[in-house]
Amino acid sequence: MDVTERLPIPxxxxxxxxxxxxxxxxxxxTANVLSNPTTLTGLIIILLMISMALLAPWITVPNTPxxxxxxxxxxxxxxxxxxxxxxxxxxxxxxxVLYGVIWGARTSLRLSLIVVSITVTVGVxxxxxxxxxxxxxxxxxxxxxxxxxxIPELIFALAIAAVLGxxxxxxxxxxxxxxxxxxxxxMRAQVIHVKQNEYVxxxxxxxxxxxxxxxxxxxxxxxxxxxxxxxxxxGNIVLVGATLSFIGLAEAGLAEWGVLVSEGQAGxxxxxxxxxxxxxxxxxxxALAFNLLGDGLRDVLDPRxxxxx
Amino acid sequence: xxxxxEADTRTLIAVRGxxxxxxxxxxxxxxxTGHVQAVDEVSFDIEKGQTLGLVGESGCGKTTLGRxxxxxxxxxxxxxxxxxxxxxxxxxxxLMASDAERAEFDDEHRVDLLKGDAWRRFRRNTQMVFQDxxxxxxxxxxxxxxVGRPLRVHRxxxxxxxxxxxxxxxxxVGLGRQHLYRYPHQFSGGQRQRISIARALxxxxxxxxxxxxxxxxxxSVQAQILNLLHDLQADxxxxxxxxxxxxxxxxxxxxxxxxxxxxxVSERAxxxxxxxxxxxxxTEALLRASPDLDADGDEDGFQGLxxxxxxxxxxxxxxxxxxxxxxxxxxxxxxIDDVVLRLEETPGLFDxxxxxxxxxxxxxxxxxxxxxxxRTLVSTFQNEAxxxxxxxxxxxxxxxxxxxxxxxxxxxxxxxxxxTDHEAACVLEDFGSN
Numbered sequence: 001m002d003v004t005e006r007l008p009i010p011x012x013x014x015x016x017x018x019x020x021x022x023x024x025x026x027x028x029x030t031a032n033v034l035s036n037p038t039t040l041t042g043l044i045i046i047l048l049m050i051s052m053a054l055l056a057p058w059i060t061v062p063n064t065p066x067x068x069x070x071x072x073x074x075x076x077x078x079x080x081x082x083x084x085x086x087x088x089x090x091x092x093x094x095x096x097v098l099y100g101v102i103w104g105a106r107t108s109l110r111l112s113l114i115v116v117s118i119t120v121t122v123g124v125x126x127x128x129x130x131x132x133x134x135x136x137x138x139x140x141x142x143x144x145x146x147x148x149x150x151i152p153e154l155i156f157a158l159a160i161a162a163v164l165g166x167x168x169x170x171x172x173x174x175x176x177x178x179x180x181x182x183x184x185x186x187m188r189a190q191v192i193h194v195k196q197n198e199y200v201x202x203x204x205x206x207x208x209x210x211x212x213x214x215x216x217x218x219x220x221x222x223x224x225x226x227x228x229x230x231x232x233x234x235g236n237i238v239l240v241g242a243t244l245s246f247i248g249l250a251e252a253g254l255a256e257w258g259v260l261v262s263e264g265q266a267g268x269x270x271x272x273x274x275x276x277x278x279x280x281x282x283x284x285x286x287a288l289a290f291n292l293l294g295d296g297l298r299d300v301l302d303p304r305x306x307x308x309x
Numbered sequence: 310x311x312x313x314x315e316a317d318t319r320t321l322i323a324v325r326g327x328x329x330x331x332x333x334x335x336x337x338x339x340x341x342t343g344h345v346q347a348v349d350e351v352s353f354d355i356e357k358g359q360t361l362g363l364v365g366e367s368g369c370g371k372t373t374l375g376r377x378x379x380x381x382x383x384x385x386x387x388x389x390x391x392x393x394x395x396x397x398x399x400x401x402x403x404l405m406a407s408d409a410e411r412a413e414f415d416d417e418h419r420v421d422l423l424k425g426d427a428w429r430r431f432r433r434n435t436q437m438v439f440q441d442x443x444x445x446x447x448x449x450x451x452x453x454x455x456v457g458r459p460l461r462v463h464r465x466x467x468x469x470x471x472x473x474x475x476x477x478x479x480x481x482v483g484l485g486r487q488h489l490y491r492y493p494h495q496f497s498g499g500q501r502q503r504i505s506i507a508r509a510l511x512x513x514x515x516x517x518x519x520x521x522x523x524x525x526x527x528x529s530v531q532a533q534i535l536n537l538l539h540d541l542q543a544d545x546x547x548x549x550x551x552x553x554x555x556x557x558x559x560x561x562x563x564x565x566x567x568x569x570x571x572x573x574v575s576e577r578a579x580x581x582x583x584x585x586x587x588x589x590x591x592t593e594a595l596l597r598a599s600p601d602l603d604a605d606g607d608e609d610g611f612q613g614l615x616x617x618x619x620x621x622x623x624x625x626x627x628x629x630x631x632x633x634x635x636x637x638x639x640x641x642x643x644x645i646d647d648v649v650l651r652l653e654e655t656p657g658l659f660d661x662x663x664x665x666x667x668x669x670x671x672x673x674x675x676x677x678x679x680x681x682x683x684r685t686l687v688s689t690f691q692n693e694a695x696x697x698x699x700x701x702x703x704x705x706x707x708x709x710x711x712x713x714x715x716x717x718x719x720x721x722x723x724x725x726x727x728x729t730d731h732e733a734a735c736v737l738e739d740f741g742s743n
Contacts (some may be wrong), residue, residue, distance in 0.1 A: 018451055023489040198445035199380055202508070206459040207432035220449045 003204070032300045039296025045289035049282075053105040054244050060099050063255075068103060070095035070255050078267060089274040091263045095253075101278050103255035108238045108286060111172060115237045118176040120230050121185020124223075130184070131191030132214060142188070147258030148181040154240055161249045168250045171241055179233060183226055228298045237288030242283045258284050319637040320398050321434075321516050321548050322355040322378055325405055326387030329373050333622055343622045347373040349572040350387070353565075354398070357515065360542065360549040362563030364556055364595065368618050372440075372520055376580045377514050379437040379518045380420045391431045392515075433463060436509035440500035440521040446493040447656060452479070452504055453489040459511040476687065478507040482537060499530035504535065515547045524553065529726040535562070556595050565730075568592050571621055571629045574724060578731040588733035590740055592632045627719035628736060636740040639700035642719040645673040647698060648690070660684055663710075671716040683712050 034040050052059070056067075063071040071087070073094045081089040081097075088097035126145075130138040142203065148156075160174035194200070195218055202212045242258030250259050257279035264275025330344040347370040355361045365371045375380045378389050390401060397418070404411040416422050419571075423431050436459075439445035446455055457475045460466045466474050476486045482503040493501055497519055502522060509517050522538065523531040539562060541547060551559050559566060559580070566583050568576040568591065575588040587593040594614045616633045619625055625632050627642015632650070634641065645667060652659045661678040668674075677683045691699065704715040724732040 018453060018490055021451060022493075025492075198439045198441055199447040201376075202437070202439065202445050202505075203447075204381060205379055205432075205435070205437045206462050206508070206512075207429065208458070208462045212462075216450070217447050221447070288652070 015087065029176070029300065033296055036299070038292050042289045042292025045285055046293060049105050049286060049289065050109060052102055053109040056102050056106045060102055063099070068107060068255050069253050070100055070260075071163055078272050078275075080149065080272070088278050089272075091260070091275040092267050092272070093263065095260070095263065095275075097260065097264075097275055097278050100255050100257070100260040104257040104260060104279055104282060105286075107168070107254070107256045108241070108282075111168075111175075111241045112234045112237045114172055115175045115179060115241075116233055118232050119180040119233070120226060122176075123180040123185075124187045124226060125158050127184040127187025127189075128191055128214070130227070131188040132190075132195065132210075132218065138188070141184070145181050146183050148178070149185075153178050154243065157240060157243060158247075161244050166249050168245070168254055168256065171244050171249055174244070175237055175241060179237065182229060184234075186225050186229055187222065190225060191218055194218050194222045211221070225300045228294055228301060231290055231297055232288075232294035234257055235287035235294070239283060239287045314371055319357050319395075320354045320393045321357045321391070322550070323390040323393050323398060323401060324354070324378065324387075325352050325376075325390065325401065327351045327374070327377060327384055327389065328386040329370070329377060329382065330385045345622045346370075346572045346624060347385075347621065349624075351569070351572075351574050352387075353567050353568075353574065355516065355548060355550055356564075357548055358546050359564040360551055360559070360562050361658065362556075362559030362566040363550060363552045363569065364559065364566055365538070365554065365569035366614075366618055367554060368621065369569045370621070371552050371554075371569050374569070375437070375518045375550060378420075378516075378550055379435055380431065381437075383421045388415060388421070391417045391420050391423070391435070393418060417622045427455070429463070433512045434515045435518065436512065436514040436516070437518040437520065438502070438505050438509050438522045442498055442505050442525065443493075445505055446501060448493055450493075451489070452484075452491050452493070455493070456507045456511060459508060463512060465512070474511070475507075477560070478511055479504075481510065481541070482507045483548040497530075498526050499533060502526065502534055503537070503740065506534075506541070510541065511544070512545070516550065518550045518552070520552045521554070522551075522590060523558065524555065530559075538562070543642045556584075568595065571624050573624075573629060573632060574732075574734065576733040576735075577724070578727075578733075579729075580723075582728065582731050584652055586729065588727040589630075589645070589735045590634045590636045590737075592733075593740075594635075628723070628734065637695070638737065638739060639697045640719060640736050641697065641701075642722070643698045643701035643716050644670045644715070645714060646670065646673070648694075648714060651690075651694065655689065658682060658689070669718065671718045672714070674711050674713050676711045680707075680710055683707050683710050686712055 005294070034043070056062075063069055068090075073090060073096065075094075076083060076086055076090050077094045078092040079086055079090050081087060083089060086096050086098065088101065090096055091100075126141055130141040134282070157171075157174040157178045160177055161170050164170035164173060197217075200213060200217050203217050208216075238257075242256070244257050245254070245258030246262045248262065250256055260279035261276045261283075264272070264277075264279075267273075267275055327348055328346070329348040330346050332341040333343045333345060334340065335342045349370075351374060352695055353361065363371050363374060373382070377384055380389075393401060401411075401414060401418070404414055408664075417427070420435075450458075453472060453475050455473045456478055457466075460471055460474055462534070472489065475489065479485055481486060484500065484507070485502055488500075493504065494502065506522075519538065519709060523534045526534060535558065538549070542549060542562075547725040549562070553559055556566075563580045566578060566580050567574055568583075568589065570591050576583065576587065576592045578588070583592060584596070587596055598614055614633065619629070619632055623646065625642060625646065626644040627640075631637045631641035631643065632647060645665070649665065651661060662675060663678055665678045666674045666676070675683075675686070677686070684707060687705060690705070701716050702714070703717050704713065706713050722734045722736055724734045729734050
């Protein structure tokens with residue numbers, strides 16, 4: 001039966017395998033992400049930040065006993081950048097600003113990774129449940145989500161952290177409570193949209209189990225916007241976290257950018273700009289970098305542009 | 310094409326009194342304000358090895374019916390029964406009189422109630438090919454995984470054996486080994502439909518529900534797909550439920566045709582009989598609407614189908630087709646809604662209609678803003694309404710601003726026999742020029 005239409009692409013070599021096809025597709029996707037200069041800039045900043053965070057114990061002398069606490073040099077209080085032993089100066093309590101900047105990256109990475117993994121997991125689970133099952137369960141879950149959404153993010157997180165008492169752990173907790181809602185919303189909308197596709201019916205006609213239909217057909221086709229949002233939130237969470245620690249909801253003396261900015265702000269009027277400026281710039285760069293990457297991912301991963309390529 | 314029904318053949322699918330009504334929800338409280346009667350009181354059989362063509366305009370419920378047969382949705386009433394022997398079919402028809410007595414039979418044979426092994430047997434035996442080949446293939450799966458999935462789900466093959474089975478299936482539909490590791494978006498519409506067909510055949514099913522398998526394709530590709538389906542049926546002894554809006558598509562494939570209109574069967578007949586002598590005006594209109602069937606050039610000014618399909622949430626009384634039928638008579642089910650519908654077409658008058666108080670679908674009082682408007686209705690009705698509608702009128706009296714209108718009540722038109730295995734739901738034994 002010679003009824004095949006001619007393919008526009010040449011026949012694949014016989015050595016083709018599923019793994020290779022998938023790897024090539026992943027490669028194409030990566031190349032696509034990297035071809036955009038702003039996305040690339042974001043990615044480079046992020047990689048620098050992450051390597052700085054990971055290498056902190058080797059590029060600085062860790063403070064003992066707790067390296068996440070600022071080391072105090074009582075012999076060099078509020079010295080300007082360029083002073084011997086303190087390239088970025090010290091705070092008015094003798095904290096080394098460079099140490100704070102480097103270990104702050106570690107704290108921020110920890111904060112954003114923990115919060116994003118908790119919120120994505122919870123949000124995706126709840127959104128999927130609501131969207132996939134529908135009906136009464138959907139109704140109940142979404143009303144709960146509405147309650148959370150009705151309070152502004154920052155104020156809500158602030159209230160929770162304030163009630164729980166000032167500690168960095170409580171900031172993580174507060175942010176986790178606040179940020180999952182968005183993912184539940186996004187995921188529910190995606191699942192409701194994706195489950196109407198005929199390939200879901202096709203899987204049911206084959207006789208596949210609901211859970212596997214969810215795992216193979218619905219989840220992979222609805223997760224993209226969640227990934228984009230998670231990337232953006234990697235930045236937002238550090239911004240909100242720094243805000244909370246700036247107003248004193250983290251332990252004093254923690255090597256964290258928000259704490260450092262807060263410590264340095266009293267000196268600004270006296271001309272000691274460095275203690276606030278460097279950690280402030282780090283927060284700014286961190287949030288900017290993840291936003292650049294997130295925007296780039298959105299453009300590349302958008303399902304509408306993806307299938308047509 | 311087999312036409313005679315041998316005594317020992319099994320009925321693969323028996324549809325009996327099948328209804329699927331979708332609730333219409335309104336407002337913040339999601340109150341149910343009505344039901345769309347997507348499928349209403351449908352009955353027919355699909356014999357093993359045959360092709361049943363299911364024909365109707367879009368919105369007539371044919372896709373809903375296909376999904377019910379494929380076990381994708383649950384009926385509101387009645388049922389789809391799977392794989393009945395001759396004795397069981399007689400038993401079923403005897404039991405149709407009482408829901409209670411049928412409960413035990415339903416548990417064993419009704420597809421939406423099947424469990425365990427019986428359900429798996431039905432699932433393996435009934436597959437479906439969807440209209441939109443772009444939406445029916447998961448964009449993130451490779452062809453190998455799409456076509457091999459049924460085999461994996463039913464634990465028929467894995468590893469290299471699975472790949473070989475998939476290659477075999479692809480070759481049967483005119484594709485090949487070189488297409489294994491491709492994504493669906495790398496194929497043309499026709500090729501994608503071939504992949505869908507290969508997937509449907511993977512479990513070697515008895516019945517394949519084809520929901521407009523070729524209507525989204527170019528004409529030349531359409532013919533290829535139809536030929537492929539025809540060849541596959543001959544090779545594998547498949548049974549088809551072929552859903553289409555185009556009678557000419559099923560003419561050469563179907564043994565029997567069921568014509569649906571607004572959720573109901575309007576005519577059911579062996580294909581040749583239906584084309585030679587349609588016994589329902591709707592079928593005749595569909596035949597005339599098919600351009601390649603007008604070969605005899607005997608046009609006599611017939612315009613095909615006029616008007617749009619009425620709201621399936623409020624299907625017309627009597628014969629559902631009477632609002633668009635050129636042969637309609639006074640006994641076809643004229644009702645208040647027909648008057649209101651005509652009013653809507655005369656905006657000046659419709660705007661002055663204040664209230665309609667119904668005592669039944671055939672009996673109501675229409676209140677207008679003014680006496681003059683009420684009188685205008687009566688005069689326009691007498692001058693412009695179609696003759697059969699005027700004939701059906703029992704009473705129309707003006708009293709001040711209100712017009713009382715009463716039509717002769719007509720029950721829903723049932724299917725009646727028009728010859729061997731030929732049924733039509735029309736009050737007219739003979740209509741028009743036939």
